[in-house]
């Protein structure tokens with residue numbers, strides 16, 4: 001994904017507040033939308049009504065695509081396929097089976113969601129732009145299928161779709177239709193907005209920031225992406241259902257590629273990651289299409305057919321170049337520049353800091369499922385080969401619960417590869433990793449996380465689309481239960497509030513509360529590293545893998561970190577620590593394991609390892625003077 005299509009800032013983790021405060025924007029925005037839709041039929045011309053009705057119809061697939069692209073970061077070029085499946089299935093159910101409207105509509109939506117599930121099952125395992133290519137292919141398959149199939153009426157399509165009736169009133173004019181569709185668009189909008197703020201929504205955007213980090217915190221990224229793909233298809237199909245009602249004909253134009261492009265344009269113009277942006281984008285594209293149909297033939301006399309597509313292409317390029325965050329981002333930037341908004345942000349920051357100062361810092365909770373000294377992690381014959389390179393060679397180790405194991409070795413010794421195999425980020429070529437009696441090697445990182453193993457990363461994996469407390473909140477993912485459905489229905493405010501409070505408490509243990517509401521991407525490197533440790537601790541792990549936690553930290557920050565690790569060990573947490581600061585490792589660890597060239601050359605208490613000649617020579621090189629100096633330094637530190 002290029003930067004220009006990277007979703008916009010998903011947002012701050014909203015404080016626990018009243019229903020009104022948390023939902024003010026949705027309620028005001030929804031109220032204005034409903035009021036407009038009530039009034040428009042009395043004031044608008046018939047061409048304007050046409051634009052508004054189609055904008056409301058296409059707002060539904062645009063909201064769905066926005067969830068997929070803006071939240072999950074998956075580009076789809078086949079939204080028209082699901083739109084068409086919804087429209088055609090609905091039309092067939094009504095005209096050929098005489099089913100009642102709501103049943104036919106439900107079958108139309110379900111059919112599209114089923115196709116999305118079947119297509120998504122293999123596709124969601126792929127990375128990069130494969131989904132875009134595959135959905136493009138799906139769009140063509142659906143387009144050709146409806147043209148060639150008798151049931152779908154081939155090129156003529158399906159005619160005579162009956163108008164819906166509500167309490168016996170036929171919805172037979174545009175005004176009634178607008179009132180008919182508005183509640184569905186508003187409900188769809190509220191469900192989508194709720195989802196973006198929910199545990200599942202925040203997890204989706206975390207996956208988009210760093211799939212590895214999200215997985216390591218227990219997010220089943222595959223299942224979550226699949227769910228949002230199916231959901232997105234459902235939104236598209238509902239749009240198709242309303243389209244069939246409004247036009248009373250379903251023809252192959254509903255499945256054409258340019259429809260997918262215009263839905264994509266709605267999302268990009270509105271702003272990726274903004275549900276309101278998708279609705280605004282739907283209106284803009286309808287107006288734009290209407291304008292282009294008049295302007296383009298004036299510039300290019302004789303231009304006929306879908307001439308507005310030329311304008312769509314130009315606008316798409318201009319938006320990506322000039323307004324990569326779309327209208328939503330432009331509005332937010334403008335709003336933040338207003339003196340009123342600036343003052344309020346400053347006041348909010350002050351209020352948060354003042355509240356934090358009054359509370360006593362506590363140690364994050366620790367999970368201790370086995371008695372101290374019992375084996376918690378058993379590594380047996382662990383090996384990783386990359387062609388001729390043996391990064392880790394037949395390493396066997398046992399880590400007793402409630403201890404700190406320091407894993408050291410020179411650059412390229414295989415420490416990170418070892419970590420990656422333990423946490424599930426890499427599949428071993430040979431050997432097993434057993435954690436709490438369960439073999440976890442070769443399984444995805446979220447499996448290890450679900451057993452209570454969490455890690456940090458040598459190359460930081462920050463969730464840049466949210467703030468610092470939002471990052472730590474993601475560490476609580478495993479502790480929460482609300483899924484996509486509960487998130488959409490907004491039934492998790494209590495759970496979210498509790499986890500937000502817990503996240504603040506954990507930030508206190510690292511003296512990071514002042515930065516809690518800052519954007520995570522703006523944090524200095526050292527603080528980002530400390531934030532990652534807080535995020536890992538938020539999961540209340542039984543085993544914590546720390547990959548170079550001291551790198552980039554100031555002297556004071558190192559002391560805070562070392563003190564925290566000691567206290568955590570005392571509380572019963574097991575820690576495996578990869579660190580280049582050998583002196584720190586020797587002073588912190590109960591046991592030290594030394595890797596050299598992928599081979600475990602020493603394992604024992606710090607004193608034994610420090611004096612092991614194999615370690616001195618292999619770890620420090622063959623330069624004996626250097627070895628002497630380093631040994632002396634270690635002696636002094638001890």
Ligand code: ATP
Pocket residue numbers: 386389390391409410411412413414415416417418458
């Ligand atoms: P450092 O302290 O510098 O981070 P390390 O001890 O963590 O080093 P690893 O990153 O695990 O070492 O690398 C171990 C060896 O495996 C190195 O020789 C490295 O070049 C090699 N290696 C790691 N990943 C790959 C890969 N994807 N393909 C080929 N070789 C790799």
